[in-house]
Amino acid sequence: MQSLFAAGLFSDQVALVTGGGSGIGLATARELAYLGARVAICGRKMDKVEAGLAALAADGIPAERMLGGSCDIREPDQVSAFVGQVLERFGRVDVLVNNAGGQFPTPAEGMSPKGWEAVIRNNLNGTFFMTREVATRAMIPAKRGRIVNVTAMVVRGFPGMSHTGAARAGVENLTRSLAVEWATHGIRVNAVAPGNNIRSSGTAQYGEALLEVTRKATPLMRLGTPEEVARVIVFLASDQNDFVTGAVWGVDGGQPLWGDIWSIPDPQAEAKG
Numbered sequence: 001m002q003s004l005f006a007a008g009l010f011s012d013q014v015a016l017v018t019g020g021g022s023g024i025g026l027a028t029a030r031e032l033a034y035l036g037a038r039v040a041i042c043g044r045k046m047d048k049v050e051a052g053l054a055a056l057a058a059d060g061i062p063a064e065r066m067l068g069g070s071c072d073i074r075e076p077d078q079v080s081a082f083v084g085q086v087l088e089r090f091g092r093v094d095v096l097v098n099n100a101g102g103q104f105p106t107p108a109e110g111m112s113p114k115g116w117e118a119v120i121r122n123n124l125n126g127t128f129f130m131t132r133e134v135a136t137r138a139m140i141p142a143k144r145g146r147i148v149n150v151t152a153m154v155v156r157g158f159p160g161m162s163h164t165g166a167a168r169a170g171v172e173n174l175t176r177s178l179a180v181e182w183a184t185h186g187i188r189v190n191a192v193a194p195g196n197n198i199r200s201s202g203t204a205q206y207g208e209a210l211l212e213v214t215r216k217a218t219p220l221m222r223l224g225t226p227e228e229v230a231r232v233i234v235f236l237a238s239d240q241n242d243f244v245t246g247a248v249w250g251v252d253g254g255q256p257l258w259g260d261i262w263s264i265p266d267p268q269a270e271a272k273g
């Protein structure tokens with residue numbers, strides 16, 4: 001593996017990456033580990049976490065520098081237990097990447113209260129629970145930390161997935177609040193918003209036809225990769241970034257600026273039959 005960043009940039013540091021068993025999370029964990037960090041990854045499904053650990057091992061990361069566990073970020077008890085495991089094993093957390101998340105497509109009018117709540121819990125509540133746990137137990141006592149929240153490109157709303165749009169906007173606002181509240185604790189808090197155009201294990205479920213729609217609505221006329229998102233996350237998580245906090249950085253090929261992204265039906269065309 002080659003990296004844009006200086007070898008050893010994260011030596012002696014510990015990084016916790018939620019949803020680190022697949023996609024953008026795994027690409028981030030790989031880059032951090034390659035740069036010397038000890039990495040802890042988690043997800044709901046242990047088989048995915050184990051596949052992630054195996055991928056890191058295949059890239060030459062020694063077993064003593066990684067830890068994987070099952071943890072549903074929506075459950076405060078599981079979050080507390082996992083953070084406890086990481087602290088017991090590695091003794092500190094320098095970097096937290098809140099990458100775990102996801103949703104399902106549905107028109108707002110057909111969304112049940114449980115469906116709405118499931119996605120808000122997954123993306124907004126889970127991010128807050130993990131952040132608070134890591135900050136209070138590791139970063140605030142150490143007077144040092146870098147948090148990077150992975151959101152989504154929601155500047156034009158998220159028609160067809162309004163629950164996730166609301167949750168991600170909430171995380172962006174949380175990013176700004178905590179950047180100010182915790183500046184005096186030596187903690188920087190930023191967010192990375194991938195465009196809805198990154199080819200990953202996550203977007204595979206949307207199918208090639210929708211991905212083609214989103215590709216054509218991207219000025220750079222291609223889909224992005226998990227590694228391209230990971231590089232921006234890693235920069236923000238590093239000591240090379242010493243004056244950026246409370247920022248939301250898009251990695252989207254210019255998608256917010258141009259093009260019709262959403263394949264939702266045109267209500268007027270529908271009315272005409």
Ligand SMILES: CCCCCCCCCCC/C=C/C(=O)SCCNC(=O)CCNC(=O)[C@H](O)C(C)(C)COP(=O)(O)OP(=O)(O)OC[C@H]1O[C@@H](n2cnc3c(N)ncnc32)[C@H](O)[C@@H]1OP(=O)(O)O
Pocket residue numbers: 101102103104105106112113114115116118119122152159160161195196197201202203206210211214262263264
């Ligand atoms: C239309 C616009 C599409 C534009 C497409 C553009 C191109 C792609 C852009 C993609 C951008 C984003 C990419 C990504 O985020 S990648 C990550 C991908 N991974 C995921 O998104 C999967 C995550 N999903 C989950 O983990 C779970 O589904 C979730 C946590 C969200 C819910 O699981 P949970 O176990 O909590 O939920 P329950 O099964 O208990 O159900 C609770 C209620 O929610 C309703 N529900 C759940 N899943 C679905 C579904 N797939 N479809 C419809 N409804 C769903 C369910 O019905 C429950 O409600 P009710 O009991 O009232 O029925």
Ligand SMILES: NC(=O)C1=CN([C@@H]2O[C@H](COP(=O)(O)OP(=O)(O)OC[C@H]3O[C@@H](n4cnc5c(N)ncnc54)[C@H](OP(=O)(O)O)[C@@H]3O)[C@@H](O)[C@H]2O)C=CC1
Pocket residue numbers: 018019020021022023024025042043044045046048049071072073074099100101102103122126150151152153193194195196197198199200201202203226
């Ligand atoms: N790819 C894209 O185009 C875009 C992605 N994003 C966001 O980027 C992030 C990474 O997505 P991507 O890599 O593409 O997709 P993946 O589906 O590969 O990654 C999501 C990861 O999060 C984990 N996860 C989901 N919910 C939970 C939970 N409640 N607790 C713990 N872990 C959880 C999943 O593991 P498990 O299922 O085992 O829990 C999985 O490893 C997500 O937040 C996604 O919504 C945003 C915009 C666009």
